[in-house]
Amino acid sequence: MILNKLLKITNILFPENCKQCDSILDYTEFFYCKKCLSKVNLLNNEIMLCKQCSNILDNNDHDDLCSHCGNMQFYFEKNLSIIRYDDFIQKIILDCKNNGKDKQFKYLASYYINKEIELLKDYLSDINLIIPVPTDKKTYKERGFNQALTISQIINQLFGIEINKSIIKINKKNKQQKSLNKEERIKYQNEIYKYKNICNLSNKNILIVDDVFTTGATVNAISKMLNDLNCNKLKIFTLIRVS
Numbered sequence: 001m002i003l004n005k006l007l008k009i010t011n012i013l014f015p016e017n018c019k020q021c022d023s024i025l026d027y028t029e030f031f032y033c034k035k036c037l038s039k040v041n042l043l044n045n046e047i048m049l050c051k052q053c054s055n056i057l058d059n060n061d062h063d064d065l066c067s068h069c070g071n072m073q074f075y076f077e078k079n080l081s082i083i084r085y086d087d088f089i090q091k092i093i094l095d096c097k098n099n100g101k102d103k104q105f106k107y108l109a110s111y112y113i114n115k116e117i118e119l120l121k122d123y124l125s126d127i128n129l130i131i132p133v134p135t136d137k138k139t140y141k142e143r144g145f146n147q148a149l150t151i152s153q154i155i156n157q158l159f160g161i162e163i164n165k166s167i168i169k170i171n172k173k174n175k176q177q178k179s180l181n182k183e184e185r186i187k188y189q190n191e192i193y194k195y196k197n198i199c200n201l202s203n204k205n206i207l208i209v210d211d212v213f214t215t216g217a218t219v220n221a222i223s224k225m226l227n228d229l230n231c232n233k234l235k236i237f238t239l240i241r242v243s
């Protein structure tokens with residue numbers, strides 16, 4: 001009660017604006033207004049999703065697998081994403097990433113993860129280790145945070161699953177992926193990571209975490225490496241699925 005009153009007073013004295021539409025936020029809103037947050041499309045509302053990669057299925061897809069999965073050899077069991085990629089979410093995420101807005105990104109990720117908490121509870125029930133996709137030093141310095149680690153920390157706080165950042169690291173300077181075509185991206189991903197530590201993962205059920213799943217090449221390259229360390233089980237969690 002007292003906290004609510006304080007928040008109300010602070011809100012009247014120092015009103016904040018929505019980072020997306022600039023409307024004045026009320027005391028229950030942080031960074032974004034409820035209207036903007038509700039514009040983000042959740043994949044859980046889609047009727048048909050690929051059972052391996054959370055892609056939206058179209059009428060030509062058979063056996064619950066999308067055409068992309070039919071053409072790829074994946075080294076992980078499944079990818080779960082919770083947000084459908086579109087221009088709106090892209091604009092929000094790029095603003096966070098390009099402008100070093102770690103707290104804003106954390107709020108967003110946490111908001112949608114909590115919205116899909118039941119889905120996550122079920123998905124993570126057999127997981128005992130989280131590995132965030134590493135970022136290279138240059139990107140980290142520019143951005144000020146690793147979004148994969150931020151998401152991992154949210155999951156760690158909610159489910160108490162340990163995070164390990166000392167198994168996989170970046171091999172080379174990260175080329176700007178935007179300039180690569182699909183085939184180049186897949187090829188290049190195989191050279192981008194290397195082991196920081198060689199260990200036996202035979203009793204580990206691992207969740208690799210990243211912010212966006214596009215071709216799956218990033219998480220697949222890391223999956224292959226973790227499989228080579230004999231991990232018991234491997235799943236992926238990404239906030240956003242690009243269809």
Ligand SMILES: [Zn+2]
Pocket residue numbers: 018019020021022023032033034035036037
């Ligand atoms: Zn807004």
Ligand SMILES: [Zn+2]
Pocket residue numbers: 050051052053054055065066067068069070
């Ligand atoms: Zn698929």
